[in-house]
Amino acid sequence: MDIKTEKKRLQDIAHVHSYMDGFNGRLTQYRAKKIKELYKGGGRLLDIGAGEGVLTNLIAANFEEIWIVEESELYIKKAAKTLERYNTKVFHQLMEEFRTQEKFDLVVAAGVLEHVKEPRKILRKVKSWLRDRGQFIAIVPNALSLHRRVGLHMGFMRNYYELGELDAKVGHRRYYDLDSLKDAVMTAGLYVISSGGILLKPLPNIDMERLSEGYCDALYELGRDYPELCAEVFVSCSLKNSQDT
DSSP: OOHHHHHHHHHHHHTTOOSSSHHHHHHHHHHHHHHHHHOOOOEEEEEETOTTSHHHHHHGGGEEEEEEEOOOHHHHHHHHHHTTTSOEEEEOSOTTTOOOOOOEEEEEEESOTTTSSOHHHHHHHHHHHEEEEEEEEEEEEBTTOHHHHHHHHTTSOSSTTOOOHHHHHHTOOOOBOHHHHHHHHHHTTOEEEEEEEEEEOOSOHHHHTTSOHHHHHHHHHHTTTOGGGEEEEEEEEESSOGGGO
């Protein structure tokens, strides 16, 4: 990987993409809700690809120490300010370059694996950062979401995994479905504790923004029953099979 090119690519994305406003801001709220359902503990948190720190801030309260890794200078400045009231260590670097011997109770990668060039290398690093009873949560856009299924039948794409103009703009390199996400983490030597979807998404982003909070809350609850149709899919992982503990 050309480090210089990758850094420039991420800087360019930061100027056109945000998880603070619009539908992305709303989706961040549901990401945080799901993470807090999946992880009830505290301890040390590592958020890789933390962006502007919006999600980190929403889940930060129970942690004694927070580490964030983010390459974009624009994002990391916002994240540092957002998280300044917490015990936070900020690392302005590519996650591919990030090195530590420290261990964490929770590692989060939300909206990360679809962006990086070699996701399985990142996942192997994640494994080395987990404490024995630590937990890793990955969240990615869902190739098979309801709105993408509609888009396929309307002729906007040739297959569910095709990348469009918006994907290029925000730096997506791939799409996952629930099975391929599980396969990626298991290949890295992690065990899936639970998996599912976040927010049933029948409409494009601009139309989702117009829906009421109550309506979106209902779509979030429906997503528990129809994970394969949700906007995003997630896995929660550990170092050991639950049957071995």
